Amino acid sequence: MPAKIIVKKAAEQADLDKIHAIRYEVFVIEQNCPPDLEIEHNEDSTHFLATVDGQPAGACRWRKTENGYKLERFAVLKNFRGYGLGQEMVKAVLADLPVDADYVYLNSQTHAVSFYKKLGFEESGPEFEEAGIKHYRMVKK
Template sequence: MSQQISVKKVTEPELLDEVFAIRREVFVGEQNCPPELEWENEDVSNHFLATIDGEPAGAARWRKTENGYKLERFAVLKQFRGKGVAQELVKTVLTDLPSDAGYVYLNAQIQAVGLYKKFGFEQTGPQFEEAGIQHFKMELKK
């Protein structure tokens, strides 16, 4: 039985609550990120909620920064990993960027580098730590 993955941009408070609950569980709960680092730039970000058969499964966001367009906070709940949710999130977020988005980048946790490479991102610069987790900066090559 195939499961239906859906990703949509959300602005409604009750759906944003679901986005933030997913991020709290993954980043603060599982990965021990300090909560004060997790909750920043929410009001200037475009938020996305992924569902599987209508059940909240993942979240992500993008925002415009002084450097360009930054993709952030990709999170998939443990029970939904390995089902294609992350790929659908990346695909939808990239499609949502403005057509004139020149420089697109993200900071990828090491275990997610392969995912982003599938979408044309390349590692740039050395490995670094953010919120106690090892990352690589990645840039979208068009």
């Protein structure tokens, strides 16, 4: 069991490099997402790095879109799954959103829908495919 989980907003290049490496490992290598799709919208996003006992372990981001505020690219390295890191990342991102963020949504991989439901999101619309993976749009209640 990890002793200390920290999720922090990342602005320094060293942290952004760690985030990119985590996302590359999870999305490109594990899930076969196209590399160019994985880095899409990086410049328009607010990024977060999660560490476990000081080790880079997870990454996520949010960005403002024409629809509202979108939470994206939640990735946890295999060695750190099952310790509550994903939940801490969602909480950190939600806490960082502007006060006027009235429409908050994400595209959840189908297997993660129940995880996001526990955190106050609900499905909105039919299942769809993105990067060869089945997803549901989920909206914060």
